[in-house]
Amino acid sequence: MIVIKFGGTSVGDAQRVANAIDIVAERREQSPIVVVSALAGVTNELVAATEAARASDIDRVNQIIAAVRQRHEDVAMRLVQQKFDFFESFIKQLDKQIDQIHTILRGIALLGEITARARDKVIGLGEKLSSVLFAYSMMMRALPGEHVDSEEVVITDSRFGEAAPQMEETRAAAQRVLHPLIERRLIPVMGGFIGRTRDGATTTLGRGGSDYSAAVIGAAVGADEIQIWTDVDGMMTADPRLIPGARVIDRISYVEAAELAWFGAKVLHPKTIAPAVTQRIPVRVLNTHNVASPGTLITQEGDTRDSAGPRAVAVKRGITVVHMTSNRMLGAHGFLARLFAIFEELEVSVDLITTSEVSVSVTIDEKHNLQQLIERLKPVADVEVRENQCIVAIVGRNLMRDSMVGAKIFEAMRGIPTSMFSLGTSGLNLSIVADDADADRCVRAIHAALFESPVGVT
Ligand code: ADP
Ligand code: ASP
Ligand code: MG
Secondary structure, three states: OEEEEEOHHHHOOHHHHHHHHHHHHHOHHHOEEEEEOOOOOHHHHHHHHHHHHHOOOHHHHHHHHHHHHHHHHHHHHHHOOOOHHHHHHHHHHHHHHHHHHHHHHHHHHHHOOOOHHHHHHHHOHHHHHHHHHHHHHHHHOOOOEEEOOHHHHOEEOOOOOOOOEOHHHHHHHHHHHHHHHHHOOOEEEEEOOEEEEOOOOEEEOOOOOHHHHHHHHHHHHOOOEEEEEEOOOOOEOOOOOOOOOOOEOOEEEHHHHHHHHHOOOOOOOOOOHHHHHHOOOOEEEEEOOOOOOOOEEEEOOOOOOOOOOOOEEEEEEEEEEEEEEEOOOOOOOOHHHHHHHHHHHOOOOOOOEEEOOOEEEEEEEOOOOHHHHHHHHOOOEEEEEEEEEEEEEEEOOOOOOOHHHHHHHHHHOOOOOEEEEEEOOOOOEEEEEEEHHHHHHHHHHHHHHHHHOOOOOO
């Protein structure tokens, strides 16, 4: 059994859906389960619809929803191949889903406010529609695609917008729903990104979360492999949009891939690796636009031929640095405990930390309520905040084994102002905090120094 996940651009239009279906057809003997994202751009449109509804701009809501509906109808129309009965059934399903979401949006527009629960219901629509479309499109091409409602399988907690799958219940549901289909040689097709709480409310797993869904479903069924099909040749030494000369990494370990994803390599959602690790399921990142390319294989061992040194550089933007100085005696004990109790209480997670005897600096991302955090910290510490920062992370196992690596990185950063450096104790990443405005130039300089120099380390 394998899980095949297609990202938004891989199902962006009729031609791409057709290509994706060919990819599934070629892997039919491996008992695939298909997980699809919303068609490219649709989730952003749905987010815009929730915002328009909150602003009671009903014309804009109607306009967005009509365009989303039309886009799905157009793709289905182009794929129909004389199978008009399938097309008509698809349109019925499409209208039913669209009507339901439209009613919710009209309710939001009337009240002028939105709950996290209603928001998830709306923004999860993209995956519902794309998965129904994909299953029908498979049937139109005489393949046994069977739509499965992800909400029947992926059971989550009730943190709307960032829900956590409950693995035991999800495993039981997968056993009940997916296994019988596979036994009948049908190909289940599910939407990524969405799940459901125990009491039946739709949840989403966080933006970009379809990768995570694929891994959760893969772990739930005990898949042999989880394939993430996207629009680049694999995990690369840097984001190829920023560094056109970035190279594909053919093998990488779970820990390295997870670290890269956490520090901003968007090609994988940061939570994707964890469910795979628990059962040692290999994850492969592949390119729908270049099927012949071998992609990146992510396993426990990673690259056994070359187990040390930098593998890639990633950047996480929109970071805030919070610098806290003890306003009591120097070296007073309990200072860190008091600070972190506040972070814990406000559920603020920290990426990087550096300390001196009297002060500590941490980075947090933009999702958190900064003002509230500052107010709560004030009685314990003098607080300075620096916004619009980025973290540039160089990732690789035994990163600093070769002392030239550190030298090259520091040399590359010459002339670029930085405010924090942190070498992870696992030796897995070196992170540098700089101004967001300098992010691109940092990545370019570091990539050039580590991966482009003629005798460079790779
Ligand atoms: P999908 O819609 O398939 O989920 P995403 O846009 O979420 O695709 O992720 C793929 C994108 O990730 C690529 O187009 C690329 O620009 C970006 N990316 C960022 N860092 C990396 C990296 N290190 N390797 C490969 N791609 C990366
Ligand atoms: N469609 C969702 C998003 O845009 C999930 C995903 O694409 O992975 O965030
Ligand atoms: Mg993605």
